[in-house]
Amino acid sequence: MRLQRLIWVLWPSFIAAGVAEALFFTIFDPEELPFFGTIVGASRITTYSVGFFLFWAFAAFSSSLTCFFQRGSAELNRCPLPPTARPLGCPKRSDENASCR
Amino acid sequence: MDTPVKVGAAGGAGALDPGEQTLYEVRRKLYPRAVQGRFAAWRWTFVLLTQLVFYGGPWLTWNGRQAVLFDLVSRKFYIFGLVFWPQDIVYLTVLLIISAYSLFLFTAVAGRLWCGFACPQTVYTEMFMWIERKVEGDRLARMRLDAQPLSARKLRLKAAKHGLWIALALWTGFSFVGYFTPIKALGHEVLSLGLGPWETFWVLFYGFATYGNAGWMREQVCKYMCPYARFQSVMFDPDTLIITYDSARGDPRGSRARSVDYKAKGLGECVDCSICVQVCPTGIDIRDGLQYECIGCAACIDGCNQVMDKMGYPRGLIRYSTEKAMAGHYTADRILKRIFRPRVIVYTAILWLIILAAGITLYHRVPLKVDVIRDRGNVMRGGDDPEVQNVYRLQIMNTQEVPREVSIAVSGVDGISLEAEHQPIHIGPASSRVVAVRVEAPRASIREKSTPIVFTVEAADPSHPGALPLKVAEKATLVIP
Numbered sequence: 001m002r003l004q005r006l007i008w009v010l011w012p013s014f015i016a017a018g019v020a021e022a023l024f025f026t027i028f029d030p031e032e033l034p035f036f037g038t039i040v041g042a043s044r045i046t047t048y049s050v051g052f053f054l055f056w057a058f059a060a061f062s063s064s065l066t067c068f069f070q071r072g073s074a075e076l077n078r079c080p081l082p083p084t085a086r087p088l089g090c091p092k093r094s095d096e097n098a099s100c101r
Numbered sequence: 102m103d104t105p106v107k108v109g110a111a112g113g114a115g116a117l118d119p120g121e122q123t124l125y126e127v128r129r130k131l132y133p134r135a136v137q138g139r140f141a142a143w144r145w146t147f148v149l150l151t152q153l154v155f156y157g158g159p160w161l162t163w164n165g166r167q168a169v170l171f172d173l174v175s176r177k178f179y180i181f182g183l184v185f186w187p188q189d190i191v192y193l194t195v196l197l198i199i200s201a202y203s204l205f206l207f208t209a210v211a212g213r214l215w216c217g218f219a220c221p222q223t224v225y226t227e228m229f230m231w232i233e234r235k236v237e238g239d240r241l242a243r244m245r246l247d248a249q250p251l252s253a254r255k256l257r258l259k260a261a262k263h264g265l266w267i268a269l270a271l272w273t274g275f276s277f278v279g280y281f282t283p284i285k286a287l288g289h290e291v292l293s294l295g296l297g298p299w300e301t302f303w304v305l306f307y308g309f310a311t312y313g314n315a316g317w318m319r320e321q322v323c324k325y326m327c328p329y330a331r332f333q334s335v336m337f338d339p340d341t342l343i344i345t346y347d348s349a350r351g352d353p354r355g356s357r358a359r360s361v362d363y364k365a366k367g368l369g370e371c372v373d374c375s376i377c378v379q380v381c382p383t384g385i386d387i388r389d390g391l392q393y394e395c396i397g398c399a400a401c402i403d404g405c406n407q408v409m410d411k412m413g414y415p416r417g418l419i420r421y422s423t424e425k426a427m428a429g430h431y432t433a434d435r436i437l438k439r440i441f442r443p444r445v446i447v448y449t450a451i452l453w454l455i456i457l458a459a460g461i462t463l464y465h466r467v468p469l470k471v472d473v474i475r476d477r478g479n480v481m482r483g484g485d486d487p488e489v490q491n492v493y494r495l496q497i498m499n500t501q502e503v504p505r506e507v508s509i510a511v512s513g514v515d516g517i518s519l520e521a522e523h524q525p526i527h528i529g530p531a532s533s534r535v536v537a538v539r540v541e542a543p544r545a546s547i548r549e550k551s552t553p554i555v556f557t558v559e560a561a562d563p564s565h566p567g568a569l570p571l572k573v574a575e576k577a578t579l580v581i582p
Binding site: 004007011015022026027029043044045046048049 | 173174176187190193297299300302303325326328
């Protein structure tokens with residue numbers, strides 16, 4: 001589940017970052033990009049790469065918020081899994097009304 | 102359709118409680134059985150074709166440079182004789198539209214042909230599984246090996262497999278980066294251990310993605326990560342060819358000896374051998390009907406046909422068919438005729454229109470571009486008969502790989518004149534040059550605060566001496582200070 005959440009956050013944001021990167025750097029040349037009044041001094045390849053990770057980070061932030069707000073009331077109020085179906089090691093495997101809060 | 106029969110331990114998916122499956126993805130490792138047949142041969146054909154293009158592409162030479170090079174550092178894309186600049190992004194958009202429309206068309210005709218035969222995920226998984234099979238053996242040998250405790254033999258086999266996978270993945274990453282940095286220089290840098298930090302990073306990043314996706318993730322990429330898998334069904338209609346189990350012919354299923362008269366026993370032609378499930382790279386049972394997990398690889402068709410041959414039954418218990426054909430017992434001929442239905446004809450027509458339009462505009466593209474930027478230096482000069490003076494910077498781009506001599510003129514206002522560096526201006530092949538230009542016009546002939554003017558940039562075409570010169574007009578404004 002944790003891995004799946006991670007994929008839900010990282011993968012859509014990767015696609016979005018790719019699109020944003022292509023559009024942004026088609027329009028703006030890294031060597032002419034102002035940075036607090038001066039020009040970004042790094043080489044184009046560095047700016048492209050750093051830019052991609054910035055886009056990815058922002059998109060991942062948005063995806064993780066979506067993921068976070070996605071939980072329904074049932075999930076927030078009590079664990080939707082019957083106690084026996086809870087993963088091994090869950091401290092609330094014996095508690096019928098447990099929630100993950 | 103009848104209730105599906107649960108397949109035993111050999112089956113793979115289906116044993117998990119559906120509720121549990123959606124909440125906690127307990128992935129069962131799949132051990133797809135190797136399959137031979139018509140569709141497997143097609144898939145290998147596509148593996149070879151696509152990879153010949155992908156691995157071979159960056160090594161081709163054209164005009165003394167790499168034929169296909171997306172040179173991000175100098176912001177130019179070379180594709181054989183064409184050079185694309187950032188301003189040409191419209192062609193990228195058109196390319197994406199063409200790809201999307203082709204996908205719609207193929208999907209409407211025969212489902213997920215892309216997924217089953219040409220998608221990189223399928224292609225690399227196929228290659229990685231081939232390595233796995235050569236090292237660890239067939240399906241049963243692999244299952245046995247994984248169940249064994251760690252031994253010297255297991256360690257050796259696993260190390261060999263991962264070593265080969267990583268080598269292929271690194272080569273893939275290297276080829277990928279070779280599309281963005283000239284690959285021969287890149288190769289020299291690798292050999293002399295002088296690869297730049299970002300190139301190293303992207304080779305490893307792409308290599309890792311290949312290794313992870315084709316070695317470990319496999320069908321999960323299609324099931325959980327691919328957007329197309331989620332919406333492809335909207336392009337289906339009842340005449341779309343999909344991989345179908347003929348339940349009317351196959352059910353009720355059951356094992357039997359080859360000699361038994363199964364009709365007398367009340368059985369259908371499905372011998373319930375579960376080969377179709379064993380060969381499935383996504384671990385589904387096609388006999389349960391169309392499922393979004395089905396990538397249309399047709400491995401089950403190949404597998405089932407082999408069994409039908411052995412049993413002496415006609416082939417095609419699992420086959421490409423359509424919803425309507427199954428319901429109406431269409432002949433193969435009638436199914437083929439239904440391919441040319443309005444939806445497909447309209448998709449095809451639109452696709453060809455876009456390709457044609459793109460081809461024509463590409464052919465007529467003027468290989469000269471001009472961007473005008475007005476500088477801040479506008480002044481008024483002279484006393485009784487003042488003149489307005491504006492300074493502009495013209496970025497002139499020569500998009501072809503031939504040198505050009507260009508000259509600049511200006512018009513739009515009476516008595517307007519232009520002063521630039523000594524004309525004609527030389528611009529090297531596939532390069533651009535910024536030219537500062539001072540424009541002067543009598544104050545008397547300008548009526549408004551900002552007046553539109555036009556720059557005309559002309560270049561003779563050295564490759565066609567008799568041809569008309571290339572001409573680009575670009576609008577600008579003249580401002581009174």
